């Protein structure tokens with residue numbers, strides 16, 4: 001197997017790899033887009049919302065907001081010791097309490113874990129006038145792109161060249177840093193092989 005980096009930045013990489021099978025290339029692509037866990041908001045409790053956006057629309061916008069993810073500290077809710085009830089090991093609470101006038105930005109969210117914050121501070125969530133206010137608690141949890149694209153950690157695609165090699169492209173949406181996204185993809189891939197091996201042995 002031969003690998004050449006064509007282009008690399010902080011959040012994307014393009015490389016050519018030869019000696020790789022099409023099915024392996026596709027497995028890697030699918031893992032990156034649908035199986036790497038990231039944090040996203042999945043439930044919101046509104047105490048006040050007099051903005052022109054109704055609760056459902058504002059929740060949807062919050063859900064699509066990328067959130068910095070720490071895979072070493074957090075479990076998925078299903079795998080957590082709380083058995084899916086939600087605790088400090090599997091969920092993070094982000095709260096907003098803002099009175100108008102002004103723009104409610106993602107950066108105004110207060111979080112229970114300073115490491116788990118929106119990737120971008122300047123995502124406008126709503127605009128509010130002097131009489132309006134927004135107050136809510138949002139719960140972020142780990143999930144994968146398989147369940148909903150809001151948990152998708154990045155993009156991956158490839159093109160097969162005439163010589164049989166692949167030009168690969170991987171980009172992170174910055175919930176995870178690029179090396180961590182790629183590491184996670186290979187860990188998931190290895191785990192699948194280990195599970196298969198164990199299954200066959202049995």
Ligand SMILES: [Zn+2]
Nearest residue numbers: 080082087090
């Ligand atoms: Zn838990």
